[in-house]
Amino acid sequence: MRNNNPYLPYPVRIKRVEIATEDRSLRTFELEFLHQEDADAFRYLPGQFAELSVPGYGEAPIGIASSPTEGDTLLFTVSKAGLLTSHLHSMSEGDVMGVRGPLGKSYPLQEMEGKNVLILAGGYAVTTLRSTMVWLLHPDNRPKYGDITFVYGARTPGMILYKELLEEWETNSDANIHLTIDNEAPGWDKHVGFVPQIAEKIEPSPQNAMALVCGPPVMIKFTQPVLDKQGWQSDQIIMSLENRMKCGIGICGRCNVGPHYVCKDGPVFSKAELDELPKEY
Amino acid sequence: MQDKILDKSEVDALLERLGSEYDVYAPLRDQQGSVEWAALDSSSDLVWDFSNTGVSPKRFVFPQTECMMRFNNRSDDPEGMIMKQEQGLQRQQALLNIRPCDAKALKALDSIYCRDQTSNDVYWRDKREKTLYVGLACKSPCPTCFCTSVRCGPHYEEGLDILLVDLGERLLVRTLSEKGAELASNLSDAPDEAKQQAAQQKEEAEAAVRSQVGLENIQSRGIMELYEAPMWDREHESCLNCGVCTYVCPTCHCFDIQDETQGEHGRRVRNWDTCMSWLFTYHTSGHNPRGTKKDRFRQRFMHKFKYMPYKFDVIGCVGCGRCTQSCPVNIDVTEVVGEMNEPDLN
Numbered sequence: 001m002r003n004n005n006p007y008l009p010y011p012v013r014i015k016r017v018e019i020a021t022e023d024r025s026l027r028t029f030e031l032e033f034l035h036q037e038d039a040d041a042f043r044y045l046p047g048q049f050a051e052l053s054v055p056g057y058g059e060a061p062i063g064i065a066s067s068p069t070e071g072d073t074l075l076f077t078v079s080k081a082g083l084l085t086s087h088l089h090s091m092s093e094g095d096v097m098g099v100r101g102p103l104g105k106s107y108p109l110q111e112m113e114g115k116n117v118l119i120l121a122g123g124y125a126v127t128t129l130r131s132t133m134v135w136l137l138h139p140d141n142r143p144k145y146g147d148i149t150f151v152y153g154a155r156t157p158g159m160i161l162y163k164e165l166l167e168e169w170e171t172n173s174d175a176n177i178h179l180t181i182d183n184e185a186p187g188w189d190k191h192v193g194f195v196p197q198i199a200e201k202i203e204p205s206p207q208n209a210m211a212l213v214c215g216p217p218v219m220i221k222f223t224q225p226v227l228d229k230q231g232w233q234s235d236q237i238i239m240s241l242e243n244r245m246k247c248g249i250g251i252c253g254r255c256n257v258g259p260h261y262v263c264k265d266g267p268v269f270s271k272a273e274l275d276e277l278p279k280e281y
Numbered sequence: 282m283q284d285k286i287l288d289k290s291e292v293d294a295l296l297e298r299l300g301s302e303y304d305v306y307a308p309l310r311d312q313q314g315s316v317e318w319a320a321l322d323s324s325s326d327l328v329w330d331f332s333n334t335g336v337s338p339k340r341f342v343f344p345q346t347e348c349m350m351r352f353n354n355r356s357d358d359p360e361g362m363i364m365k366q367e368q369g370l371q372r373q374q375a376l377l378n379i380r381p382c383d384a385k386a387l388k389a390l391d392s393i394y395c396r397d398q399t400s401n402d403v404y405w406r407d408k409r410e411k412t413l414y415v416g417l418a419c420k421s422p423c424p425t426c427f428c429t430s431v432r433c434g435p436h437y438e439e440g441l442d443i444l445l446v447d448l449g450e451r452l453l454v455r456t457l458s459e460k461g462a463e464l465a466s467n468l469s470d471a472p473d474e475a476k477q478q479a480a481q482q483k484e485e486a487e488a489a490v491r492s493q494v495g496l497e498n499i500q501s502r503g504i505m506e507l508y509e510a511p512m513w514d515r516e517h518e519s520c521l522n523c524g525v526c527t528y529v530c531p532t533c534h535c536f537d538i539q540d541e542t543q544g545e546h547g548r549r550v551r552n553w554d555t556c557m558s559w560l561f562t563y564h565t566s567g568h569n570p571r572g573t574k575k576d577r578f579r580q581r582f583m584h585k586f587k588y589m590p591y592k593f594d595v596i597g598c599v600g601c602g603r604c605t606q607s608c609p610v611n612i613d614v615t616e617v618v619g620e621m622n623e624p625d626l627n
């Protein structure tokens with residue numbers, strides 16, 4: 001019955017938990033499916049999310065941080081925010097929980113083919129962009145895209161997620177990686193400043209390019225004028241929204257922005273689409 | 282479609298046939314004298330001259346609280362913490378004397394509940410498929426009814442298996458689906474005179490729906506034009522955000538999902554929810570995309586009269602008038618929609 005009931009989570013086991021940041025507010029969970037057929041059925045692309053189900057606590061929508069090119073396990077990086085996420089932070093390797101999905105639309109990977117890609121990420125919104133980068137840099141996909149520029153900002157060096165992977169990209173990939181922190185810190189020799197300032201400095205060209213922009217509202221707010229000045233058009237800018245969710249499949253009614261459900265018709269929208277809609281996000 | 286005839290004194294025979302296969306529910310007069318949906322025991326309890334029930338029958342397909350799955354709440358048990366789907370409806374159910382508007386409401390919601398393969402609500406579909414809809418045409422619409430303005434009407438047929446037209450001593454039985462035809466198979470064909478009487482009643486009932494509202498300007502206007510109209514500043518003021526309109530409404534379909542545990546027993550349930558509630562959209566971060574009363578008031582009307590028609594080509598309202606009747610501060614749905622449709626929106 002599981003396959004045709006969209007509310008029924010796949011049972012998974014926590015394979016690995018990692019404290020992801022120095023302030024311990026974020027943890028990364030690697031989940032493995034209890035049944036191989038469920039792993040096979042869970043076919044996703046970067047930008048999609050899943051409902052993490054913790055029996056007794058409910059469900060929370062979380063972006064998928066892993067890429068399907070990495071195998072059958074799934075990665076999620078979860079901020080300790082409320083009831084469910086706090087409980088999740090107390091769970092250990094070996095514990096059984098559930099995953100429901102994949103949900104929502106992915107980034108427009110096909111539309112991006114043949115183009116340069118600019119990624120601007122701030123804070124823990126980097127999760128699905130990690131997925132995207134891993135996917136883009138995979139040898140099967142890399143030739144289909146032009147230059148890749150990845151800008152990622154965190155408050156302090158200790159708040160940067162996925163450090164080893166970032167180092168790997170810096171040394172072994174042809175992507176332009178720009179890491180930045182808010183203020184100078186001892187031992188830090190990369191950018192200092194907010195993501196919009198870095199975007200201004202490196203002047204990414206909008207020529208035959210698409211930009212994926214994900215971060216806290218203030219970052220979005222100050223990045224927009226920079227991109228405008230550089231000549232980026234609203235249909236070249238892709239964003240991912242986060243609204244309160246329950247069903248995740250466009251039925252329970254709470255996540256709508258105008259006529260569209262963020263869970264099903266999004267969470268990925270172009271800025272051109274959002275310009276036509278109420279700012280209810 | 283076939284028109285059959287049934288003498289009211291013979292309703293028992295029909296009910297017996299129904300009862301052998303279905304749990305039968307109908308609008309019945311309760312001890313306070315109001316007519317509400319309840320299980321039917323005897324045909325003599327049937328009411329033929331009611332306007333409509335205070336609460337819509339949507340709960341038969343979408344219960345106010347519904348168990349979706351259960352789990353063993355023990356992490357030390359190898360079978361623990363794994364969700365098991367709750368069984369579907371055990372016995373088929375028949376909704377006898379359902380008003381055409383209420384049946385149409387359920388039909389309209391199929392476009393959301395069964396939108397496509399990945400959004401296929403198995404709980405909804407299970408009950409939709411196991412329910413028989415025997416409608417009763419309206420004779421005397423209430424002053425708050427405006428069904429004819431929203432692609433519906435007192436004899437509207439879509440969403441029904443059978444439509445009954447009350448002809449006094451007799452009922453015209455119009456079969457509208459295979460299920461309906463089978464149930465009425467041993468009734469005799471309606472004589473022409475009965476068919477004419479039913480047709481005349483339809484005309485009279487439609488004419489008796491006095492409350493009217495236009496939708497043409499709402500349809501032609503852009504989403505942002507309607508959303509930003511000054512009218513919302515006025516119209517929302519008296520609203521209390523109590524949410525009663527969404528509970529009595531046959532097309533409001535929003536829900537919350539919650540886990541409940543007691544010792545080693547756990548279940549995941551869904552409960553009716555309402556866009557009038559502040560919590561409906563509240564983010565854990567503290568941000569609320571519909572943080573004001575005006576935002577929430579506007580959502581209700583925009584959702585039903587702009588967003589649903591735009592997205593699914595269905596109006597999210599069947600004109601039953603329940604929200605107007607139950608509103609504690611007398612907000613009239615036709616007035617608000619009328620404002621949205623005004624030639625100069627302001």
Ligand SMILES: Cc1cc2nc3c(=O)[nH]c(=O)nc-3n(C[C@H](O)[C@H](O)[C@H](O)COP(=O)(O)OP(=O)(O)OC[C@H]3O[C@@H](n4cnc5c(N)ncnc54)[C@H](O)[C@@H]3O)c2cc1C
Binds near residue numbers: 049063081084085241
């Ligand atoms: C598409 C999407 C992707 C997300 N990705 C991530 C991620 O990668 N990492 C991360 O840490 N967080 C992410 N979030 C936010 C995360 O879902 C919330 O922080 C989380 O639901 C809070 O749950 P809680 O039970 O701990 O909080 P409580 O306050 O106890 O939550 C009550 C319920 O409200 C709902 N809810 C509350 N706030 C939100 C919100 N902002 N978004 C969605 N539902 C909410 C959930 O159903 C939650 O279970 C994402 C949200 C969305 C919509």
Ligand code: SF4
Binds near residue numbers: 614
């Ligand atoms: S909005 Fe009001 S009139 Fe329309 S279907 Fe709902 S309760 Fe009836």
Ligand code: SF4
Binds near residue numbers: 253533534535557584
């Ligand atoms: S009006 Fe509100 S409660 Fe009713 S269906 Fe629309 S969003 Fe849900």
Ligand code: FES
Binds near residue numbers: 245
């Ligand atoms: S979360 Fe239920 S409609 Fe989007």
